[in-house]
Amino acid sequence: MRQGPAFLVFFVGLGAWAGAPALAAQQLEWGILADYQLVGYLSSPDGLEALGRNQAMFRSDAELRIGRWGRAFAEIEARADHAVTDRNRLYVREAYADLFLGPLDVRVGRAVHPWGRADQVNPTDYFGAWDYTDLLDAPEEPLGQTALQLRWYRGAGSVEVVVAPRFRASLLPAAGTRWWPDFPDSVRVPGTGTSPDVLVPAEFAYGPVSWPGGAGRLAYGVRISGAVRGWDLSVAAYEGPSDLPAYAVETEFDPATGRVSARLDRPYYRLRSLGADFATVMSGVGVHGEGAWYRPADDPRIPAGERLDWVHWVLGADYGLSGAVGERDLFVLLEWSRMAWPFDEYEPEPLDLAYVFRNALLARAELARVGFGGWEMESAWDLAEGGWLMRFARSWHPARGLRLEARADLLGGAEHSLLGTYARNRRLHVRLTYER
């Protein structure tokens, strides 16, 4: 995640450009965000002595508008995690240039391209990649793709094409951190003949990341959107790599030591997908849906010669009761995420994040007073495996630009569920943010 000097050159160039007196039509705006988080865990499992994961973060962004025909935007982030140094980074979140050419908008550079109209889970968010090094912080950490985006508009409709030559996958938790799962310290080795199965000491380790051959990391997609008599509709198509790997465990028995080495390979595979989404309002209630059909290629979980497609859809409803942005904004949302998944026999590995939402209910409620703070509650219920997540937050704005937040992140459930696996990471969280 550490960036080379190219992005610094971009920033310097941006500033120099803004300062050029000859280009008086330019308009430069910039902002900063400084953030400090105190994270206290409620338990300390073996091998993880630290009960806290305090973190400092600084972000700065700059936007340069050049008349009505273009702009450039960049945002950098410096993050220092006192407990998990792997999370330290100097990172360019986004850096792109826009050209507005009549009905055509062109964007080149690193940017987030969010697709889909669902709120919590987006099956058609093909170019979405996330920083999962701390799962609970992931929603705030989208990773941009370096891509070319063309968006052509006609009335309320648009056609969008995104091409990313080197697709960037999501970042996964590092070994030895709290989000590295507890693998068993032994594995069962099948007996031979009349001899019974035996439990053999095992050590798990990451194997190499591998990318599919051929087009490799090239990703491209098209999305057609429009609004028809109160309905927002989109269809999308994608071909490219998966953003999460298909975990595959390779085991090897060493007779000399009597131990098994279990290697967790992370092969990414290519996907083809067709998706669609909609959103409308019925009797004051927002209703939305989003679904996609996936056809994987090179997925190591699929036996050679077989083709196993799957479908993932999300249906949701939301309701707002408020004085609009400001006084008492109440927003509630409920979504159901379901995958029609062909591999019933497949047991996802603990890091296989894609399957949390095989059959899940997600809820969110917010009551906010903009400028003063508010309350938030989020929950996710993994109906397939029995895991759950509850998050409660209270925030205050003690001064202009200053935000103080206290949060409790609770998770648990069945031990074999992903969320249950990480029940040890229940935590209390205090966060102070200054933004201007």
Add this chain to the structure above:
Amino acid sequence: MPIPSCFPRLATSILAASALAAVGANPPGAAAQSGTFTGRQVMERYDAQQRTKDSEVTIDMRVVSPRGEVRERVVTLWTRTGTDGTRRVLIRFLQPPDLEGTGFLHVENVDRDDDAWLYLPALRRARRIAGSDRRDAFVGTDFSYEDLDPEDLDAHRYTRVRTEDHGGRPAWVVEALPASPQATQESGYARRLLWIDQERHTLLRADLFDRDGALRKRLSADDIRRVEGSDRWRPHRLVMEDLTAGRRTELLMRQYRLDQGLGDDLFTERYLRRGG
């Protein structure tokens, strides 16, 4: 960030709504006849002068609570009225930081419910949202959407009750009452008293009475100046006092631009994302 479902009503922009004060120059000789105007005629002049094809204004908002807490917002607002009379509104929040970049788009329809979208920069997504009640507060201020609506002349009965000097300006005082059961039901006010400048036809003051007949809010419009490059007059400062709650909202208008020839394409998701 929560979804401000009441946004839709914004349709009736602040601009047209600053309405409550927007007016143009008086036709020659009108003042001489002004003593004979009925309440309806006064309001027709007010209404005729306030309407523009399109407008743009940046507004500084200050909301002061009874305890003296101050909340500030800055928005830029674009409006356009189509040939069929329907309105489109695009709003961009510039401040505070936790709202910066938030956008709201409202498109009025003749034959069906209005369309409204909210753009949340943190999600980088535009979301279709539901409509709101005219009586809801506008973005957390003491203005309701109704306060910001253009005057609906057919929905009210107007009576000129007196003339008086207001802040050194000759003014008609007009009483406005809902004209139908539907208008009564939709409005948060049983009665309004409106002070209309006799020369500029701008609103100078409004006393707003709730359904129990009690004086609930008072609007004051001042710093009324001619908009640069236009023959229109606009208030550059509006203060709404909630006399019951003890709160106050001050709107400072800057950078008015009227009738620039804004196209319908500005009022689309493209510009909702882009920010005008």
